[in-house]
Amino acid sequence: MGSLTDIQEKLTQAGLxxxxxxxxxxxxxxxxxxHPTAEYIxxxxxxxxxxxSLGTVHKTLDKFVEVDLAKKVxxxxxxxxxxxxxxHHNHIYLENSKEIIDYHDEELQDLILEYLKKKDLKNIxxxxxxxxxxxxxxxxKLSVSIK
Amino acid sequence: MGSLTDIQEKLTQAGLxxxxxxxxxxxxxxxxxxHPTAEYIxxxxxxxxxxxSLGTVHKTLDKFVEVDLAKKVxxxxxxxxxxxxxxHHNHIYLENSKEIIDYHDEELQDLILEYLKKKDLKNIxxxxxxxxxxxxxxxxKLSVSIK
DNA sequence: GTGGGTGCAAACAATTTGCAAGTCG
DNA sequence: CGACTTGCAAATTGTTTGCACCCAC
Numbered sequence: 001m002g003s004l005t006d007i008q009e010k011l012t013q014a015g016l017x018x019x020x021x022x023x024x025x026x027x028x029x030x031x032x033x034x035h036p037t038a039e040y041i042x043x044x045x046x047x048x049x050x051x052x053s054l055g056t057v058h059k060t061l062d063k064f065v066e067v068d069l070a071k072k073v074x075x076x077x078x079x080x081x082x083x084x085x086x087x088h089h090n091h092i093y094l095e096n097s098k099e100i101i102d103y104h105d106e107e108l109q110d111l112i113l114e115y116l117k118k119k120d121l122k123n124i125x126x127x128x129x130x131x132x133x134x135x136x137x138x139x140x141k142l143s144v145s146i147k
Numbered sequence: 148m149g150s151l152t153d154i155q156e157k158l159t160q161a162g163l164x165x166x167x168x169x170x171x172x173x174x175x176x177x178x179x180x181x182h183p184t185a186e187y188i189x190x191x192x193x194x195x196x197x198x199x200s201l202g203t204v205h206k207t208l209d210k211f212v213e214v215d216l217a218k219k220v221x222x223x224x225x226x227x228x229x230x231x232x233x234x235h236h237n238h239i240y241l242e243n244s245k246e247i248i249d250y251h252d253e254e255l256q257d258l259i260l261e262y263l264k265k266k267d268l269k270n271i272x273x274x275x276x277x278x279x280x281x282x283x284x285x286x287x288k289l290s291v292s293i294k
Numbered sequence: 295g296t297g298g299g300t301g302c303a304a305a306c307a308a309t310t311t312g313c314a315a316g317t318c319g
Numbered sequence: 320c321g322a323c324t325t326g327c328a329a330a331t332t333g334t335t336t337g338c339a340c341c342c343a344c
Contacts, residue, residue, distance in 0.1 A: 017298065017343050039333075053301045058334060060299090074221035074279065078308075079333075092271065108262055112278065115255055124239065124282045131259065132221065132277045138270050164318050164323060186308075200326045205309060207324095225333080226308075300341070310331070317324075 014067035024049055025060045026069065026084070034100045035073040035081040073100075074132070090131035103133065161214035171196055172207045173216065173231070181247045182220045182228040221279070222247075237278035250280065 007026050011018050028041045036044075038057045046052050061082050064070035073081040074091075089104040112129050154173050158165050175188045183191075185204045193199050208229050211217035220228040221238070236251040259276050 019299065019343075021300070037333085051301075054333095055302075055335080056300055062335095063299095072223050074223055075225075076219045076221055078222075078225050078227040080225045092268075094271070095274065103268075105266075108259070111262060112255070112259065115258060116280070119252075121239075121250075121282075123285050124241070125285055126280055126282045127242065128281050130279045130281070132279060133263070133273055134275050134277070135268075135271045135273045138272050166318075166324065168325070184308090198326075201308095202310080202327075203325055209310095210324095296342105296344095298341105298343085300339105302338095302340105304336085306333100306335070308331100308333080311329085313327095315325085315327105318322095319320105 010069060014069055016063065016067060020049075021052060021056055022060055024052070025057060026064065029061070029064070029070060029082060029084045033102070035075070035083045037079045037081055039079075074130075088128055088130070090133060092133040092135055094135055094137040099137070103131075157216060161216055163210065163214060167196075168199060168203055169207055171199070172204055173211065176208070176211070176217060176229060176231045180249070182222070182230045184226045184228055186226075220247075221277075235275055235277070237280060239280040239282055241282055241284040243283045246284070250278075 004023065007023055008018050011022055011026075016022065024045050025041060028044050029036065032040070032044070038054065038061055041061070042052065042054045042057045045057075061070065061080075064084075065072055065082070068086065070082050070084050071086060073083045075081045076093075085102060087104065088109060089102045090108070092101045092103050093099075094101065108131070109129070112131070113126070116126055116129070151170065151174075154170055155165050158169055158173070163169065171192050172188060175191050176183065179187070179191070185201065185208055188208070189199065189201045189204045208217065208227075211231075212219055212229070215233070217229050217231050218233060220230045222228045223240075232249060234251065235256055236249045237255070239248045239250050240246075241248065255278070256276065259278070260273070263273055263276070
């Protein structure tokens with residue numbers, strides 16, 4: 001799913017030229033599970049790609065969104081955040097650990113859409129729904145790791 | 148619910164001094180149904196309060212969040228947006244008109260929480276859930292008002 | 295070869311900070 | 320009066336833009 005040739009094919013299909021920068025940025029975007037900013041990706045990859053410029057990361061991520069290789073993600077901080085996971089999925093915000101993790105659940109999605117369909121909200125055509133689950137992480141390791 | 152004395156009481160309860168700026172900003176925040184930025188509120192009130200500074204609006208809104216008189220809101224643009232409505236409620240993003248409107252539905256909220264409770268996600272303690280409904284506005288007036 | 299892509303730096307936008315002056319309690 | 324709040328301006332942070340050079344196709 002994230003192999004090099006796979007990424008190359010996606011870029012081509014999207015009508016984009018295959019460049020080293022795009023491969024690296026897309027790979028980093030896939031790998032980072034919590035929804036990264038341009039800055040974050042830049043930091044991740046610049047060690048192995050010292051000539052990479054932050055501006056390019058911005059432009060590239062925007063381009064990915066434009067051609068539907070990625071999407072923008074809602075966030076409470078006021079930073080642009082991206083996500084390579086295009087499938088409908090929900091987000092769990094772990095408030096105590098500040099993590100954002102994906103939660104995919106077709107059944108729940110259908111349940112909600114069914115419910116809203118019955119409600120028949122007027123003047124509005126629902127395209128999709130996304131659930132944000134606010135939670136705390138319960139992790140034994142946490143209390144121990146305070147050291 | 149939004150009377151002057153009412154707001155004053157809320158400020159006092161929150162341990163904040165009552166100042167003209169805070170009254171005006173809080174009132175504007177309550178009144179604006181779509182989730183405003185500091186800039187937006189500043190523009191709304193500066194006509195009647197020419198000495199108000201944008202920096203104060205920022206500081207005041209942050210302060211309101213700090214004392215739970217308001218909360219930060221998720222947004223796709225990368226702007227800080229606020230909301231005086233503290234009750235659990237869902238957001239409908241009207242993608243074509245860029246509006247964000249509130250959608251309160253206790254029944255739906257319960258439905259979702261019930262479902263998730265049965266799922267029993269491990270290592271996670273759910274605090275609340277919020278639904279984002281992406282939709283398009285269907286409005287006859289729209290097509291006419293193109294002029 | 296050429297059109298799109300990159301790197302760099304400057305411009306821009308939104309927010310934050312520092313501080314002197316003002317005001318609520 | 321004293322601590323908190325404000326207004327102003329400068330600083331910071333994050334993103335965008337312009338443009339000469341470069342390279343994938």
